[in-house]
Amino acid sequence: MKNTYVIIADISQLSRSGIMAIMKQTGFSFIFREVFQAEKLIRLLQNEPNNLLIISNSFLNSCSPEVIRKILSQSTPILRVLIQDTGMNSRFYNDFHEILKPEDNEKVILRKLEKQVRSLIKPDPATNQPEEISEREKDVLKLVAVGMTNKEIAEKLYISSHTVITHRKNITSKLGIKTIAGLTVYAIIHKLVSF
Amino acid sequence: MLIQSNMKMAEVIHLDYHLLPIVSRFGINLGFGDKTIEQVCREQGVDTNFFLEILNSYYNKDYFPQKHLQGFSLEVIIEYLRKSHDYYLHTKIPLIEHLLRQMIDSFQGIGTETLKLINGFFAEYKNELTRHIDREEEKVYPYVFTVEAAFILRKSSKEIVRLIHAYSMEDFEKEHDNVEDKLFDLKNILIKYLPLPVDLQLCHAVLIELFRLETDLKDHARIEDKVLVPKVKYMEKWLIEHATV
Numbered sequence: 001m002k003n004t005y006v007i008i009a010d011i012s013q014l015s016r017s018g019i020m021a022i023m024k025q026t027g028f029s030f031i032f033r034e035v036f037q038a039e040k041l042i043r044l045l046q047n048e049p050n051n052l053l054i055i056s057n058s059f060l061n062s063c064s065p066e067v068i069r070k071i072l073s074q075s076t077p078i079l080r081v082l083i084q085d086t087g088m089n090s091r092f093y094n095d096f097h098e099i100l101k102p103e104d105n106e107k108v109i110l111r112k113l114e115k116q117v118r119s120l121i122k123p124d125p126a127t128n129q130p131e132e133i134s135e136r137e138k139d140v141l142k143l144v145a146v147g148m149t150n151k152e153i154a155e156k157l158y159i160s161s162h163t164v165i166t167h168r169k170n171i172t173s174k175l176g177i178k179t180i181a182g183l184t185v186y187a188i189i190h191k192l193v194s195f
Numbered sequence: 196m197l198i199q200s201n202m203k204m205a206e207v208i209h210l211d212y213h214l215l216p217i218v219s220r221f222g223i224n225l226g227f228g229d230k231t232i233e234q235v236c237r238e239q240g241v242d243t244n245f246f247l248e249i250l251n252s253y254y255n256k257d258y259f260p261q262k263h264l265q266g267f268s269l270e271v272i273i274e275y276l277r278k279s280h281d282y283y284l285h286t287k288i289p290l291i292e293h294l295l296r297q298m299i300d301s302f303q304g305i306g307t308e309t310l311k312l313i314n315g316f317f318a319e320y321k322n323e324l325t326r327h328i329d330r331e332e333e334k335v336y337p338y339v340f341t342v343e344a345a346f347i348l349r350k351s352s353k354e355i356v357r358l359i360h361a362y363s364m365e366d367f368e369k370e371h372d373n374v375e376d377k378l379f380d381l382k383n384i385l386i387k388y389l390p391l392p393v394d395l396q397l398c399h400a401v402l403i404e405l406f407r408l409e410t411d412l413k414d415h416a417r418i419e420d421k422v423l424v425p426k427v428k429y430m431e432k433w434l435i436e437h438a439t440v
Contacts, residue, residue, distance in 0.1 A: 105196065107257075176387065181319055182380030185312050189388055 004028060004120055007044055009035040009055040010083060011062070019054055019083075019113075022106060026114045028121070038063045042070055045078075051120050054100075054113075056083040060092055068092075079116050131174040138192060140167040144180060145187035197258070198250050200233040200243055207232065211254050216286075216411070220278045221246055245271050253414055264422045269343045272423055273336050279415050280328045283408070288321050291404045298397040306391045313384065320377040327374050335367055339427050346430040351437040359435060364428045368420070378409050 006023070008016045016034045023030055033048075035041045036059075044050070053071075060068060060082075072080075072095045082096040093099060098112050133141065143153045150168070154161040177183055187193045198207055204227035208215060221241050236243040245267050251258050264272075295317055299310045338358070345355045382405050385398060 176383040177380045178376045179380050181316055181377065182384060185316050185380075185384055186388055188312055189309050189384075 003031050004051045005049050006030050006052045007033050009041050009059050011036050028117050038067045050078050052079045054081045056085045058086050133174050137167050137171050142192050145184040145193045201231050204235050261421050265426045287408050294401045301394045342430050351434040356438045359431050364424050
């Protein structure tokens with residue numbers, strides 16, 4: 001699997017090490033770069049591949065406005081996570097995809113970071129498109145809804161029982177409905193059958 | 196974080212209000228004052244350790260002290276399972292029925308047929324769940340106690356082995372599924388396919404209750420599958436091995 005490039009920008013060594021330790025628990029592989037100076041951060045952002053920037057509020061606050069603008073306007077696609085370490089509300093909230101709060105426990109932090117990493121790894125699975133059932137599947141669904149067995153459906157539609165089973169599997173996975181009673185409700189709502 | 200016996204009962208609820216129905220299942224009701232978990236348990240005659248393990252396994256999805264839970268007596272475990280059954284049938288299901296009825300009553304116009312269909316679907320689910328629970332209470336639990344009684348006395352017999360061969364935990368595992376499917380479908384019908392302009396607040400309330408019921412049932416099934424079943428299976432095995440020929 002491809003490595004994920006992570007920059008951790010935080011003045012505190014403890015904090016940087018803590019984040020890395022938690023991220024390792026996700027089981028993904030990372031290349032970490034630790035930063036505690038603004039100039040080094042800018043250099044990294046401009047010259048090297050990056051996927052994820054984790055930066056603390058106090059680090060940001062210590063940067064000049066010009067540097068902050070450079071950090072936040074980074075044009076390459078990069079996810080930004082803010083560590084809210086100073087306890088106060090940050091004026092940068094809207095520029096971040098995720099905020100790690102002081103009260104977050106290890107589990108919460110892990111979940112938040114994992115979510116970001118996952119979104120990096122698989123952008124848009126093709127399965128997200130709406131799936132319509134085909135005309136043939138509709139025929140099968142109608143007969144399921146009136147209570148026919150697979151064998152009866154096969155005979156009626158001149159197909160093998162095996163094909164009926166395949167159609168039913170596809171119908172269930174497309175509609176997200178598993179039971180016969182549920183399929184019947186769907187068929188009635190969509191006027192495929194009437195009672 | 197683990198919930199511990201010296202924590203205040205009130206704090207636990209603040210920590211995670213989803214634990215409320217679990218707590219009340221043990222006969223522990225609101226108005227805790229500043230009492231700790233240990234204190235309320237003692238007052239109610241509840242096994243504090245068991246109570247803590249259940250709370251923690253509901254509160255923290257990754258926490259499931261399987262071996263530790265198996266250490267409790269079947270009586271304690273089954274009493275808890277029975278109380279959850281009671282909660283599903285006499286609190287949760289009636290609540291969802293009530294909300295569904297309100298949703299249907301608030302809707303007038305073409306399409307009431309569809310809503311009635313959904314209502315009927317839920318009624319079917321309720322029947323299935325009731326049958327499932329009845330079977331556990333009337334057949335499975337008495338069987339389990341018989342097995343335990345023989346095991347505690349370390350006394351196997353032809354009768355008990357015959358009983359085990361007639362119905363064992365393996366059969367229980369086989370029949371122990373599918374009740375969730377209807378619940379899953381109902382959720383999806385409401386989320387994806389409800390074509391009518393029903394009262395959205397009521398519809399949301401129904402959905403939220405369905406999700407909660409589903410989560411609760413999953414935790415319940417986990418205790419059955421990972422605690423009850425292995426524990427009884429171990430006893431069955433011993434009894435079969437030590438049967439007097």
